Amino acid sequence: MNLADRTVIVVGGGPSGLSAAATMRNAGIGRVVVVERERQAGGIPRHTDHLGFAIRDLRRVMSGPRYASRLVDIAARSGVELLTETTVTDVSGTGVTLADGTAIHADSVVLATGVRERPRAARLVPGDRPAGVFTTGSIQQLTALHHRQVGRRAVIVGAEHVSFSAMSTLRHGGCETAAMVTSLPRHQTYAVLRMATATRYRVPIHTEVDVAEIVGRRRVEAVILTDGSRITCDTVVFTGDWIPDHELARRCGTGMDRVSRSPAISASFETSRPGVFAIGNLVHPAETADLCALDGRVVAPSVARWLMGGLWPHAVAPLAVEPPIVWAAPTAVGVTLRVAEFVTGRLQASVNETPVWTQRRQRFVPNRAIHISQTVPVGASLSLVRGR
Amino acid sequence: MAHVATDRIEPFDVVVVGAGVVGSAVARLLSHYDLTIALVEAGPDVGTGTSKANTAILHTGFDAPPGSVEARLVARGYALLRDYAPTVGISIEQTGAVLVAWDDEQASTLTTLRNKAQANGYMSAEIIDPVEVYALESHLGPGVTGGMVVPDEHLIDPWSTPIAFATEAVANGCVLLTNAQVVACDSGDEITMLHIVDGRRIAARFVVNAAGLHGDTLHRMFGLDGYTIRPRRGELIVFDKLARPLLQRTILPVPTAHTKGVLVAPTVFGNVMLGPTADDIDDRTATGSTRDGLDGLLAKGRRIIPALIDEEVTAVYAGLRAATEHSDYQVSDDAALRYVGLGGIRSTGLTASMALAEEALARLQSIGLTVVDRETIVSIGLQPLGEATLRPYQTGGRIVCHCERVTADEITAACAAAVPARDFDGLRRRTRALAGRCQGFYCLAEVCALTGWPVDR
Ligand SMILES: Cc1cc2nc3c(=O)[nH]c(=O)nc-3n(C[C@H](O)[C@H](O)[C@H](O)COP(=O)(O)OP(=O)(O)OC[C@H]3O[C@@H](n4cnc5c(N)ncnc54)[C@H](O)[C@@H]3O)c2cc1C
Ligand SMILES: Cc1cc2nc3c(=O)[nH]c(=O)nc-3n(C[C@H](O)[C@H](O)[C@H](O)COP(=O)(O)OP(=O)(O)OC[C@H]3O[C@@H](n4cnc5c(N)ncnc54)[C@H](O)[C@@H]3O)c2cc1C
Numbered sequence: 082m083n084l085a086d087r088t089v090i091v092v093g094g095g096p097s098g099l100s101a102a103a104t105m106r107n108a109g110i111g112r113v114v115v116v117e118r119e120r121q122a123g124g125i126p127r128h129t130d131h132l133g134f135a136i137r138d139l140r141r142v143m144s145g146p147r148y149a150s151r152l153v154d155i156a157a158r159s160g161v162e163l164l165t166e167t168t169v170t171d172v173s174g175t176g177v178t179l180a181d182g183t184a185i186h187a188d189s190v191v192l193a194t195g196v197r198e199r200p201r202a203a204r205l206v207p208g209d210r211p212a213g214v215f216t217t218g219s220i221q222q223l224t225a226l227h228h229r230q231v232g233r234r235a236v237i238v239g240a241e242h243v244s245f246s247a248m249s250t251l252r253h254g255g256c257e258t259a260a261m262v263t264s265l266p267r268h269q270t271y272a273v274l275r276m277a278t279a280t281r282y283r284v285p286i287h288t289e290v291d292v293a294e295i296v297g298r299r300r301v302e303a304v305i306l307t308d309g310s311r312i313t314c315d316t317v318v319f320t321g322d323w324i325p326d327h328e329l330a331r332r333c334g335t336g337m338d339r340v341s342r343s344p345a346i347s348a349s350f351e352t353s354r355p356g357v358f359a360i361g362n363l364v365h366p367a368e369t370a371d372l373c374a375l376d377g378r379v380v381a382p383s384v385a386r387w388l389m390g391g392l393w394p395h396a397v398a399p400l401a402v403e404p405p406i407v408w409a410a411p412t413a414v415g416v417t418l419r420v421a422e423f424v425t426g427r428l429q430a431s432v433n434e435t436p437v438w439t440q441r442r443q444r445f446v447p448n449r450a451i452h453i454s455q456t457v458p459v460g461a462s463l464s465l466v467r468g469r
Numbered sequence: 470m471a472h473v474a475t476d477r478i479e480p481f482d483v484v485v486v487g488a489g490v491v492g493s494a495v496a497r498l499l500s501h502y503d504l505t506i507a508l509v510e511a512g513p514d515v516g517t518g519t520s521k522a523n524t525a526i527l528h529t530g531f532d533a534p535p536g537s538v539e540a541r542l543v544a545r546g547y548a549l550l551r552d553y554a555p556t557v558g559i560s561i562e563q564t565g566a567v568l569v570a571w572d573d574e575q576a577s578t579l580t581t582l583r584n585k586a587q588a589n590g591y592m593s594a595e596i597i598d599p600v601e602v603y604a605l606e607s608h609l610g611p612g613v614t615g616g617m618v619v620p621d622e623h624l625i626d627p628w629s630t631p632i633a634f635a636t637e638a639v640a641n642g643c644v645l646l647t648n649a650q651v652v653a654c655d656s657g658d659e660i661t662m663l664h665i666v667d668g669r670r671i672a673a674r675f676v677v678n679a680a681g682l683h684g685d686t687l688h689r690m691f692g693l694d695g696y697t698i699r700p701r702r703g704e705l706i707v708f709d710k711l712a713r714p715l716l717q718r719t720i721l722p723v724p725t726a727h728t729k730g731v732l733v734a735p736t737v738f739g740n741v742m743l744g745p746t747a748d749d750i751d752d753r754t755a756t757g758s759t760r761d762g763l764d765g766l767l768a769k770g771r772r773i774i775p776a777l778i779d780e781e782v783t784a785v786y787a788g789l790r791a792a793t794e795h796s797d798y799q800v801s802d803d804a805a806l807r808y809v810g811l812g813g814i815r816s817t818g819l820t821a822s823m824a825l826a827e828e829a830l831a832r833l834q835s836i837g838l839t840v841v842d843r844e845t846i847v848s849i850g851l852q853p854l855g856e857a858t859l860r861p862y863q864t865g866g867r868i869v870c871h872c873e874r875v876t877a878d879e880i881t882a883a884c885a886a887a888v889p890a891r892d893f894d895g896l897r898r899r900t901r902a903l904a905g906r907c908q909g910f911y912c913l914a915e916v917c918a919l920t921g922w923p924v925d926r
Contacts, residue, residue: 110611168868180862180874200908202784209757210786212893212925215909222914229917289836293760300925331711339779382857432736458891 087388088112090177090187092169092329095124096352096370097361099152099161101379101384108385113161114185118168120157124195125218131249134206138374146225148370157223159335163434164389172333173230174356181202189245189356189384192344193377194326196362198243201295201319207405208294213301216321217247227334232316236304237261239320240268240286241448244369245278247320252282259314261286262306292317321448323366324367338399339364341408341419345399348411348456349383352378353397358384365410365417368450375413401462405445409463415454418463426467430457437461480660481507481644484673486687487890489516490627491811492679492866495829500641502840506645507671509634509663511650511683514895516631518681520819520899522756522919523790524705524745525736527561527623528820531586531594532589532724537797542728543817544613546824550630551623557633557848559626560737560855565757566622566719567597567605569613571772575723576615582723583617593820599625608715619862622719626737627819628898633851634822636888640847645888651680654690656672656806675807675838677829682753682791682878684799684812691806696799696813700753700789701728703745704762706770709906712780720773731769733777737855738873738901740783743770743926749792756787783906792816799840800828804836806856849887854901869919870912872905880919892926 089111091098093284094117102113105155121127125136129145136142143151157163171178176186198216206246213225223229237244240263248258261268261279266288279286284423287306294305294419295317303313325343335344336353343366344352344359353361360380361373387393400409402418418428437458445451445465457463471869484501485492488553489511489692496508496576512518527550530543570576579596588595595618602616639645646665654676663671680687685698688864689873713735722730728747736742746762763785771778792815793799799812809823809832818825834840851878852861862868866876883890890896902916917924 118868166867168862168871168874180868181865182863196906197910199781200910202707202908203782203906205763205785206780207758207760207763207785215913215924216907218907219913223917223924227914227918229914231924294757300755328711342682 083112084109084388088114088187089191089384090185090342091115091191091193092172092177093117093124093193093195093361094122094163094165094372095193095361096126096152096193097373097377098124098191099156099359099438100238100374101191101193101380102161102343102377103159104154104378105384106161108381110385110388112163115156115161116167116169116179118162118166120166122163122165128221128225129246130221131246132366134370137228137371138378141230159169162398166369169329172329174354176182183401188388189358191380191384192328192330192359192363192377193361196323196365196366197327198320199322199324201317202266203324204319204322205359206292206295209297211295211297211299211301213297213316214295215316215318217243217250217341218317218354220247220318221250223248232256234259234314235316235318236314237318237320238292239263240265241321242270242274244320245274247318247460249280250284251318256316258282258284258310260284260289262292263288265423265447269446308459325363325366327363327468330363334355336358338408338410341410343410346411347394347397350380350411351383351397353382355393358388364411365450368412368417368452378398379413400457403462403464404467406463409457411457412452414456415452417450419450420447421464422447424467426465426466428453429464429466430461431464432458432461439466443448470788470884475510480672480674483675483677484509484663484671485677485679486663487679487681488631488635488647489518489679489681490631490634490819490822491681491814491825492677493631494640494826495644495677495679495811496638499728500638500643501843501846503843506643506841507646507673507871508638509649509651509665510638510645511648511857512642513647513891515635515645516628516648516898517894519788519791520631521628522705522786523819524732524734524742525627525819526719526734528817529591529619530589530817530820531591532582532729533589534617534796534815535585535588538800539817539821539914541835542798542821542824542828544590545827546821549626549823554558554625554804557637558851558853559599559629559633560853560857561626562737562855562857563621563623564624564718564735565620566721567602568617568619568721568723569602569609570615570723571612572614577616578723579617589748593621594603596753600736606716606720608776609720609776610772619721622693624719624735624737625819629854630819630822632888633849634654634900636851636886637847637849639887640849641843647903651653651687652838657692663808675809675833675850677833678808678812679750679920680790684791684810685793687805688812689812691803691808693801693803694797695812696793696800698791698813700750700755701792701815702719702748702750702755703788704758704766704787705742705744705785706763706766706782707736707784708741708743708777709781709783710739712777713739715741715774715776729768733770733773737857739856741777744776745788753789758787760784762787783905784904802836807836808832809836818914865916869915870902870905872907872911873901875900880916884920893922
């Protein structure tokens with residue numbers, strides 16, 4: 082068996098897929114093909130036009146678009162084949178099928194299809210169905226890639242990191258933010274990010290309320306909140322509330338985490354389908370781009386091991402968690418988890434009720450991908466020991 | 470030709486008011502004769518009223534009230550549209566349906582329903598026991614007490630149907646006027662003058678009223694009376710394509726006098742639909758959804774197919790049935806006014822549309838319209854939107870809308886068609902672009918760039 086004779090297909094050319102591909106080529110795998118459905122590879126950072134990328138993987142600070150093209154260059158220089166404007170419609174452990182029916186054989190497949198935000202309908206927000214309702218992803222593309230005017234006065238639904246990022250995007254595009262709305266008691270981002278946006282632009286954050294109704298026949302005219310208040314606006318941006326792009330994973334029958342709706346993976350990114358790996362925000366919605374890129378580096382040796390005749394782990398299942406933890410998934414450097422409420426406590430991993438490790442006390446914030454640099458042993462369950 | 474701004478005193482032989490599925494079907498049939506026809510629509514496009522928001526089932530009419538006008542026209546319309554659809558690219562799929570009883574009382578009505586079906590001339594309905602029901606639909610929730618199979622119910626693409634009719638009408642010389650709400654009319658001895666909202670006028674020898682929810686208003690403009698429309702709102706939830714394997718066929722409830730009830734049905738686009746609700750309301754424009762409506766649907770859906778509720782929701786919408794104080798369609802004609810009214814077409818008008826067109830033609834003839842066959846009839850073909858036939862992306866082409874797999878060429882073609890897309894809603898109904906699970910997260914910006922339209926067009 083020789084790695085140089087082997088083919089691996091990576092589905093999705095975002096930070097995780099591109100990094101995986103480059104690292105696999107550098108590890109000696111003969112043919113690595115990244116299949117990307119957009120015109121350009123690079124994934125979400127192509128249109129997140131602000132600084133803060135590349136910190137943990139490339140150890141520098143770059144803007145999203147520069148980071149995206151940098152990752153494309155690195156992959157190309159490593160000899161990765163890049164197929165753009167090409168959609169994968171089905172995968173298995175032995176290859177992929179493209180939209181036009183072409184089958185490409187591979188010895189292994191890595192899924193790196195990323196994550197999107199739940200749009201309004203998926204959140205079942207009632208009311209009229211006017212124009213002017215968006216997600217952060219769509220307004221970023223409209224402003225960063227196509228220089229389009231989105232609206233004049235927006236309400237942002239959500240108060241997590243990406244919600245504040247949406248506020249900057251709107252501001253740059255000449256749209257003021259009338260208010261932010263979150264069902265939780267506080268915003269869920271870093272104080273500095275909040276200061277730099279909501280505080281600076283004097284945007285009120287309505288807490289512990291939801292959008293009860295959207296009003297407007299042709300274009301949004303207002304939103305009505307569950308506390309009865311009405312906010313006049315012509316734009317509503319639904320932010321966060323991540324849903325992984327898991328269609329291919331589910332179609333090929335990988336086991337799923339019912340809560341995160343990601344394919345379940347082992348600590349080395351194997352899914353329950355032999356030959357199919359899954360990485361990036363498809364498996365931990367939604368971490369930062371640099372961490373996704375690190376997943377790509379860590380999956381490479383595990384793919385190589387499989388190609389050299391290694392064994393596939395037999396029971397790949399989601400990590401077991403106890404409330405208020407809602408889900409947890411392995412990452413390149415530990416584990417990422419989510420909690421349902423603001424809570425202070427110690428994270429503990431136990432096997433058969435016996436603690437294996439306990440972290441030091443920290444504050445856990447909901448709606449955030451909380452990243453822990455410690456691995457969870459097989460069969461362990463994660464819980465939170467509350468208290469000061 | 471399709472969108473002349475006219476102040477035409479030269480009368481059209483027939484003006485059809487309302488370009489929903491019914492009015493478009495009428496215009497199509499009339500365009501096969503040597504007549505001058507106009508199809509006058511208040512909205513910006515054909516099919517923007519009730520015709521775009523329904524459950525998209527081509528009904529056999531097994532449960533219609535026997536002997537009613539509706540029963541006759543649904544049965545006839547079913548056969549006509551089933552045969553016509555594949556010839557012009559309207560997707561249909563014969564999945565069949567199973568009507569499911571959930572308690573003893575419902576189970577006891579199955580025989581009555583089967584007899585009703587037979588009275589309607591539909592002989593293939595068959596009563597089955599719960600074990601057989603579960604054998605057909607293994608994802609049904611617990612508690613099924615019986616069922617009835619209706620093998621001839623079809624799914625149909627509701628968006629393409631009025632567009633195909635209107636496209637064929639226009640191809641055969643019909644003038645389509647959009648953004649042209651009729652606000653008043655003067656009926657003379659030979660000519661009826663219709664006044665349009667912006668001051669335009671249009672003259673007609675004969676008028677067909679296919680104004681859907683506003684049918685009674687137009688009826689009254691002619692000095693006629695007899696029915697009043699009170700909209701019955703139906704809210705619907707469309708689930709992700711990943712839910713499609715949960716059912717093989719349409720799952721119907723036992724109908725009541727008020728409504729056909731909440732069903733779960735596959736769509737030709739590969740999704741699953743849950744609904745509709747039935748609420749009598751006063752506002753004829755209230756096509757919004759409500760918290761109570763959606764929560765009620767989820768509760769019902771959870772009972773019918775529990776696993777469905779775990780799937781992602783792709784879209785939510787509401788349609789208004791043109792219900793009246795009568796249970797039957799309100800079809801009428803008036804020789805002196807040279808007028809045919811197709812009113813109160815509430816919950817089966819998609820199926821009955823082509824039969825309603827025949828009915829309108831017969832009545833027009835009975836009140837003095839003479840018709841001569843056109844020498845040649847131009848036929849048309851649309852790109853089918855359903856999943857059961859080959860889609861353009863499968864033979865190459867750049868996919869722009871990834872969720873629905875719509876290519877750039879389809880979007881460009883829809884904007885350049887004889888009855889073109891003029892806004893995102895029209896584009897969605899002609900191509901499926903933006904109708905998928907991400908609702909524009911990935912492709913809205915690209916679609917804006919391709920069409921050159923602002924985001925709120
Ligand atoms: C709106 C938004 C804003 C964000 N802002 C930030 C930020 O400011 N900073 C930060 O660090 N992170 C941010 N993130 C997190 C972001 O997800 C990560 O930055 C990173 O892009 C995830 O990398 P990935 O490779 O897992 O997925 P992605 O970057 O999403 O890449 C997935 C790729 O797969 C392709 N693909 C999917 N399905 C198929 C298929 N069937 N066939 C072919 N190709 C396919 C897609 O086109 C896409 O290019 C943001 C995310 C979103 C959604
Ligand atoms: C929830 C729901 C589910 C349904 N399910 C099914 C089903 O599964 N199968 C089925 O066969 N049927 C179904 N139906 C019924 C079907 O949708 C309707 O019967 C059909 O669409 C009616 O078509 P229409 O052309 O009469 O009305 P519309 O589509 O409303 O068209 C009327 C048109 O007239 C125009 N108009 C009104 N006033 C004027 C004016 N003054 N001047 C100019 N234009 C005017 C309007 O703008 C509109 O476009 C359902 C209906 C609902 C609401």
